[in-house]
Amino acid sequence: MSKCVKTIPLSQVERISVAFAGGRSLAQVKAARGCDCIINGGLYDFGSGKPVSHLKVAGTVCAKEAWGAWGYAWNTGPDISMVPIPHEAAGKANYITCVPLLTPWDGIGAKLSYPAELGGKRGRTAMALTEDSLILYCSGDGTADRKTPEELRAELYALGAVTALMLDSGGSSQCDLGEGAVINSSRRVNNYICVWLKHNEKEDKPMDTKIACLDPGHGPDTVNGSPDGSYKEREFAWDMYTRVRPLLEARGVKVIVTRTENTKPSLTDRAKVSNDAGADLFVSLHTNAFGSGGWDAASGLLIYTSMAGDSAGRNKAAKAILARMEAAGVGLHSAGLAHNIEYTVLAKTNAPAVLIEYGFHTNKADVAILKDSAYRDKLARATAAGICDYLGVAWEDGTEPEKPQEAPWYAEAVAWAVAHGITADGSRPEDPATRAEVCQMLYNALKGRI
Numbered sequence: 001m002s003k004c005v006k007t008i009p010l011s012q013v014e015r016i017s018v019a020f021a022g023g024r025s026l027a028q029v030k031a032a033r034g035c036d037c038i039i040n041g042g043l044y045d046f047g048s049g050k051p052v053s054h055l056k057v058a059g060t061v062c063a064k065e066a067w068g069a070w071g072y073a074w075n076t077g078p079d080i081s082m083v084p085i086p087h088e089a090a091g092k093a094n095y096i097t098c099v100p101l102l103t104p105w106d107g108i109g110a111k112l113s114y115p116a117e118l119g120g121k122r123g124r125t126a127m128a129l130t131e132d133s134l135i136l137y138c139s140g141d142g143t144a145d146r147k148t149p150e151e152l153r154a155e156l157y158a159l160g161a162v163t164a165l166m167l168d169s170g171g172s173s174q175c176d177l178g179e180g181a182v183i184n185s186s187r188r189v190n191n192y193i194c195v196w197l198k199h200n201e202k203e204d205k206p207m208d209t210k211i212a213c214l215d216p217g218h219g220p221d222t223v224n225g226s227p228d229g230s231y232k233e234r235e236f237a238w239d240m241y242t243r244v245r246p247l248l249e250a251r252g253v254k255v256i257v258t259r260t261e262n263t264k265p266s267l268t269d270r271a272k273v274s275n276d277a278g279a280d281l282f283v284s285l286h287t288n289a290f291g292s293g294g295w296d297a298a299s300g301l302l303i304y305t306s307m308a309g310d311s312a313g314r315n316k317a318a319k320a321i322l323a324r325m326e327a328a329g330v331g332l333h334s335a336g337l338a339h340n341i342e343y344t345v346l347a348k349t350n351a352p353a354v355l356i357e358y359g360f361h362t363n364k365a366d367v368a369i370l371k372d373s374a375y376r377d378k379l380a381r382a383t384a385a386g387i388c389d390y391l392g393v394a395w396e397d398g399t400e401p402e403k404p405q406e407a408p409w410y411a412e413a414v415a416w417a418v419a420h421g422i423t424a425d426g427s428r429p430e431d432p433a434t435r436a437e438v439c440q441m442l443y444n445a446l447k448g449r450i
């Protein structure tokens with residue numbers, strides 16, 4: 001894995017603390033502290049091993065500089081904010097500073113100031129705050145995700161960061177953000193940032209009940225659709241939700257939904273619905289678009305997750321759904337799996353999250369099948385089966401109530417014949433009749449009249 005990013009709502013942060021490494025590896029410190037997430041901390045002197053910027057840990061000032069700088073200060077963790085350090089952090093038990101990327105004074109357009117040796121494209125570690133969340137960021141040195149400090153700032157800004165602090169860079173970049181989001185480094189750094197998450201079990205949730213959060217994409221005023229206007233993405237998304245939901249509920253999965261048919265909540269609010277409910281999986285339902293407004297050749301189903309990583313829950317879920325899609329004969333767009341950390345609903349959900357683009361509404365053949373009810377049923381069944389596979393819920397075909405069968409064309413006549421004693425019970429209605437049976441029926445109907 002070359003990049004790991006985790007956005008944690010501050011309401012879900014239990015505690016943040018700085019842990020001195022004392023020669024231990026990141027994995028050793030994580031195991032010893034029992035934290036959920038860990039990244040390497042601020043700059044330190046490679047020779048002496050001492051931190052080279054302001055650092056206060058659990059009430060003790062561990063490093064002090066002549067200069068002041070913007071940094072993060074906090075007492076327990078959820079109260080974390082960026083303030084001038086050390087002047088305005090005296091009352092805080094902890095603070096850390098390094099290279100500020102975004103501050104209350106200097107936004108995305110400001111010139112960054114850092115020592116030349118910290119420039120260039122390197123692996124990077126950073127902490128950032130959005131309006132209501134903590135972002136932990138780590139990219140591996142020497143990977144395709146290495147960035148300049150300016151590029152890192154732009155990426156964090158795109159994720160919604162209002163303040164951001166670059167931590168130690170280059171070969172020291174390392175993390176374990178949970179769910180297999182791990183970047184290793186052999187470098188034993190001075191200190192690590194540890195984050196514990198709240199693990200609040202919902203009281204109304206029996207131990208073995210799984211919760212799936214379905215997110216029908218977009219809403220009433222969304223114009224996304226086919227070039228000929230015959231298909232609207234928002235209608236498809238809502239319809240797909242109404243098909244998937246009963247399939248999951250029939251198998252005991254609790255389903256929550258991010259919106260009603262006539263509302264269009266923000267992406268952040270959609271993630272919040274999932275987070276508040278403690279969902280086990282978040283699935284966003286969409287169709288895709290490509291090209292410049294007309295029909296285009298791009299086609300097929302594509303699932304997005306925020307980041308790669310085979311062992312991460314989001315990718316296990318995506319692969320479970322893809323396996324069911326392939327088994328159902330659904331055409332995929334290239335390998336069927338792609339990653340985009342800038343999709344808010346994928347970045348801000350605590351649960352593993354996937355976004356399914358069921359096909360391209362800019363492709364003529366895709367639109368034709370996406371409009372077809374039987375094809376939608378096939379997609380819904382594969383989606384629900386994949387969700388169950390991931391959640392460890394048994395999937396058996398036919399568990400859900402059968403759809404009421406449409407009455408055959410002769411049903412009324414058979415019922416009439418039975419009611420009038422012309423035929424005995426109406427059984428085997430499509431079998432051929434013998435001459436004797438025809439005579440018996442005529443006899444039953446006409447005896448005494450002719």
Ligand SMILES: [Zn+2]
Nearest residue numbers: 217233286287
């Ligand atoms: Zn969409």
